[in-house]
Amino acid sequence: MVSTLRDVAHVAGVSIKTVSNVVNDYPHVRPETRARVLAAIRDLDYRPNLSARGLRSGKTGVIGLAIPELRQNYFAELADTIIRVAAQRNVDVVIDQTSATREGELAVLAGDRLRLTDGILFSPEQLGQDDVELLKVDFPLVLLGERIFGGPTDHVTMRNVESARAATEHLLAIGRRRIALIGAHPINQHDIRSANLRVTGYRKALQYAGIPYDQRLVRVAAPWHRGNGAAAMRALLDEKIEFDALFTLNDTLGLGALRALGEAGVRVPDDVAVIGFDNIDESRFSVPSMSSVDPGQDQIAQTAVELLLERIAEKGTPAPPRQILADYRIVRRESTGFSEPAEEAAAVSLPARI
Amino acid sequence: MVSTLRDVAHVAGVSIKTVSNVVNDYPHVRPETRARVLAAIRDLDYRPNLSARGLRSGKTGVIGLAIPELRQNYFAELADTIIRVAAQRNVDVVIDQTSATREGELAVLAGDRLRLTDGILFSPEQLGQDDVELLKVDFPLVLLGERIFGGPTDHVTMRNVESARAATEHLLAIGRRRIALIGAHPINQHDIRSANLRVTGYRKALQYAGIPYDQRLVRVAAPWHRGNGAAAMRALLDEKIEFDALFTLNDTLGLGALRALGEAGVRVPDDVAVIGFDNIDESRFSVPSMSSVDPGQDQIAQTAVELLLERIAEKGTPAPPRQILADYRIVRRESTGFSEPAEEAAAVSLPARI
DNA sequence: AATAGAATTTCCAACGTTGTATTTCAGCGT
DNA sequence: ACGCTGAAATACAACGTTGGAAATTCTATT
Numbered sequence: 001m002v003s004t005l006r007d008v009a010h011v012a013g014v015s016i017k018t019v020s021n022v023v024n025d026y027p028h029v030r031p032e033t034r035a036r037v038l039a040a041i042r043d044l045d046y047r048p049n050l051s052a053r054g055l056r057s058g059k060t061g062v063i064g065l066a067i068p069e070l071r072q073n074y075f076a077e078l079a080d081t082i083i084r085v086a087a088q089r090n091v092d093v094v095i096d097q098t099s100a101t102r103e104g105e106l107a108v109l110a111g112d113r114l115r116l117t118d119g120i121l122f123s124p125e126q127l128g129q130d131d132v133e134l135l136k137v138d139f140p141l142v143l144l145g146e147r148i149f150g151g152p153t154d155h156v157t158m159r160n161v162e163s164a165r166a167a168t169e170h171l172l173a174i175g176r177r178r179i180a181l182i183g184a185h186p187i188n189q190h191d192i193r194s195a196n197l198r199v200t201g202y203r204k205a206l207q208y209a210g211i212p213y214d215q216r217l218v219r220v221a222a223p224w225h226r227g228n229g230a231a232a233m234r235a236l237l238d239e240k241i242e243f244d245a246l247f248t249l250n251d252t253l254g255l256g257a258l259r260a261l262g263e264a265g266v267r268v269p270d271d272v273a274v275i276g277f278d279n280i281d282e283s284r285f286s287v288p289s290m291s292s293v294d295p296g297q298d299q300i301a302q303t304a305v306e307l308l309l310e311r312i313a314e315k316g317t318p319a320p321p322r323q324i325l326a327d328y329r330i331v332r333r334e335s336t337g338f339s340e341p342a343e344e345a346a347a348v349s350l351p352a353r354i
Numbered sequence: 355m356v357s358t359l360r361d362v363a364h365v366a367g368v369s370i371k372t373v374s375n376v377v378n379d380y381p382h383v384r385p386e387t388r389a390r391v392l393a394a395i396r397d398l399d400y401r402p403n404l405s406a407r408g409l410r411s412g413k414t415g416v417i418g419l420a421i422p423e424l425r426q427n428y429f430a431e432l433a434d435t436i437i438r439v440a441a442q443r444n445v446d447v448v449i450d451q452t453s454a455t456r457e458g459e460l461a462v463l464a465g466d467r468l469r470l471t472d473g474i475l476f477s478p479e480q481l482g483q484d485d486v487e488l489l490k491v492d493f494p495l496v497l498l499g500e501r502i503f504g505g506p507t508d509h510v511t512m513r514n515v516e517s518a519r520a521a522t523e524h525l526l527a528i529g530r531r532r533i534a535l536i537g538a539h540p541i542n543q544h545d546i547r548s549a550n551l552r553v554t555g556y557r558k559a560l561q562y563a564g565i566p567y568d569q570r571l572v573r574v575a576a577p578w579h580r581g582n583g584a585a586a587m588r589a590l591l592d593e594k595i596e597f598d599a600l601f602t603l604n605d606t607l608g609l610g611a612l613r614a615l616g617e618a619g620v621r622v623p624d625d626v627a628v629i630g631f632d633n634i635d636e637s638r639f640s641v642p643s644m645s646s647v648d649p650g651q652d653q654i655a656q657t658a659v660e661l662l663l664e665r666i667a668e669k670g671t672p673a674p675p676r677q678i679l680a681d682y683r684i685v686r687r688e689s690t691g692f693s694e695p696a697e698e699a700a701a702v703s704l705p706a707r708i
Numbered sequence: 709a710a711t712a713g714a715a716t717t718t719c720c721a722a723c724g725t726t727g728t729a730t731t732t733c734a735g736c737g738t
Numbered sequence: 739a740c741g742c743t744g745a746a747a748t749a750c751a752a753c754g755t756t757g758g759a760a761a762t763t764c765t766a767t768t
Contacts, residue, residue: 001492004723004724004725005724005725005726006724014747014748015747015748015749016724016725016726016748017725017726017727017747017748017749017750018746018747018748020724020725020726021726021746021747023725024726027745028744028745028746028747029746029747030745030746030747033746033747047465047468047469048469048724048725049409049469049723049724049725050405050408050414050469050470051404051405051406051407051408051409051414051470051723051724051725052405052409052723052724052725052726052753053405053724053725053726054404054405054408054725054753055403055405055406055409055723055724055725055752055753055754055755056724056725056726056727056752056753057725057726057727057753058753060404060405061470062448062470069434070424070430070431070433070434070437071430071431071434071635073427073430076424076425076427076430076433077424077425079424079430079449080423080424080425080451083424083449083451084451087451092448092470093448093449094416094446094447094448095433095437095447095449097434097437097438097441111401114401115401115402115403115404116404116415116416116446138355226639227639230639255639256639258641259639259640259641262641263641281425282636284580285580285581285584285609285610285613286613287612287613287616287617287641358753358754358755359754359755359756360754368717368718369717369718369719370718370754370755370756371717371718371719371755371756371757372716372717372718374755374756375716375717375756377755378756382714382715382716382717383716383717384715384716384717387716387717402754402755403753403754403755405753405754405755406723406753406754406755406756407754407755407756408723408755409722409723409724409725409753409754409755410722410723410754410755410756410757411723411755411756411757412723
């Protein structure tokens with residue numbers, strides 16, 4: 001039913017190794033022989049058995065992507081891109097959801113998922129800088145995200161400080177001076193998670209502009225989901241703190257805040273300009289559409305897959321760990337007084353379910 | 355470095371087959387022997403080589419999920435649930451994105467992805483009823499969605515007609531009489547895609563309520579994404595057609611329509627009540643939060659995985675194809691004049707990226 | 709103590725592939 | 739015609755696992 005090298009070899013009248021050589025583009029095969037074998041492969045609809053190949057070669061052609069939850073827009077988009085990039089390299093992707101639990105993330109590092117995969121792309125959410133030692137694993141691992149820096153593995157991440165600063169400067173550039181921030185985390189000097197990095201960028205922009213940092217404008221919100229964005233915004237409004245702009249540390253918070261602003265009758269961007277972070281698809285379609293920082297996710301996905309495949313192919317002593325920073329850009333939309341050209345708003349390049 | 359059955363056998367002082375028996379819960383192993391083997395397995399951190407197991411047994415323990423785009427909320431949520439269910443059964447999931455192209459979907463049926471997987475969950479978006487013959491494949495396949503009915507494979511889907519009727523009746527129940535619909539497709543008698551099924555439900559509800567069907571209220575929109583929902587709504591408003599309610603054939607269209615309504619200063623639900631379809635997470639957080647039809651996606655995911663695993667395990671003549679219909683429910687939110695209890699709105703059970 | 713019968717363990721082969729080593733072949737110079 | 743060279747093709751073994759059957763050990767009877 002399913003044909004093997006043996007069947008192809010029989011039909012083509014050669015040995016199975018010759019068929020294998022053809023399949024693997026081994027150079028020393030006579031064109032005539034190659035043609036005969038290829039014809040047999042076509043006739044029999046032969047496909048390599050990946051289990052056998054994996055057993056023999058020690059490589060499965062599958063990489064793992066360990067993320068908290070596919071349900072979160074950010075990770076769905078990341079996974080989407082990563083799968084596309086991997087597919088171009090003829091690599092399959094198995095997704096492992098850690099459910100954003102420390103337990104789940106430790107299981108990733110313990111290699112519980114490694115049974116099938118040649119290596120793992122790992123975007124932790126619970127592990128932090130203190131866990132950096134745990135990244136010393138004996139399989140190829142590429143780290144994503146901003147939870148851990150300076151680890152022993154390749155790391156692909158975004159320019160948090162610079163891009164947050166740019167976002168803040170965007171608000172300053174349109175004349176805003178009282179810029180609230182939602183999404184901070186309790187201060188912890190040893191914690192360099194992205195919240196703190198982005199807050200740092202925010203403060204730098206203020207400082208450079210000569211605007212004093214006002215603690216009351218900076219609100220804690222964790223985790224970064226809509227409900228907390230809305231709640232933080234309601235608190236700001238309740239406390240009657242004056243502000244004319246808002247920077248939320250991710251888009252999801254921003255969308256929640258937009259909702260709370262809408263409920264309260266605050267006009268965006270007239271009364272309050274809003275910018276988020278991540279540039280998820282959804283932000284283009286909110287009311288009003290929301291400006292955001294595009295942290296270069298496509299580039300991150302592309303780079304991460306490339307680095308991982310390099311590591312998997314690597315022989316001998318591993319090269320020292322590399323850190324790659326993606327390019328960012330500010331996407332201006334209605335929430336900061338801009339409007340995208342109609343085409344862009346309409347250009348949903350991704351056909352929807354019908 | 356990586357230990358095998360052989361290593362474990364050596365340490366435990368038994369044959370590799372005995373270790374294999376322990377690993378596979380073969381009953382006739384003395385408790386004492388079993389304990390010794392398990393200890394060795396722990397000590398050596400032994401994990402079965404899935405390639406070898408797959409080669410020997412012909413099963414990989416991996417299933418494929420073929421969907422158009424992970425980037426679409428609906429599919430991200432579906433994939434999320436399916437991966438969770440599969441994980442409980444110790445099965446991994448490889449995601450294959452067809453990019454919503456016919457070509458990509460044909461590749462799925464051609465088994466291009468089958469190299470690694472024991473079977474496939476397939477949610478087509480381009481293939482239609484005319485392609486039903488193509489579903490006759492020689493590997494386990496479970497069909498999802500509403501594009502093709504009566505095929506040769508198991509099929510898990512939703513009650514489109516009934517649930518769309520219930521959605522319409524919900525709008526009728528709150529006193530609305532001029533109910534617009536967005537998301538219809540050009541009429542084609544042989545096409546039973548979900549758009550037409552849902553329109554059928556809508557018409558049945560109207561008919562039962564004694565309300566005439568008004569062609570002008572029914573708008574085409576394809577594909578079902580936000581931009582088209584907004585565009586259809588703008589057209590309705592521009593044409594000054596009177597309506598006091600809106601049923602969009604999915605949530606994404608509805609969110610786009612909400613945006614257009616907001617832009618036009620139309621109040622929701624006061625002027626126009628809105629209900630969508632799919633109950634994606636996002637609908638809870640729009641402004642206002644959007645009522646929707648929950649088509650029973652969790653149940654669909656659960657059932658689909660179960661059916662597929664049954665088919666994979668099936669020996670001998672295959673049982674006749676089964677069709678499973680999930681239970682639906684109407685979720686009432688602000689867009690139809692209800693508000694969820696605060697707890698539910700806040701109960702985002704899925705921690706976000708920090 | 710011998711023995712049937714069951715329980716437990718082991719042996720052997722095979723799954724489909726590819727790396728290494730070997731053989732065969734064609735073309736060339738002498 | 740002979741040996742040489744490199745290209746082309748092949749033979750063989752091994753990757754780690756498990757199904758089936760055979761071998762061994764144990765238990766309960768007699």
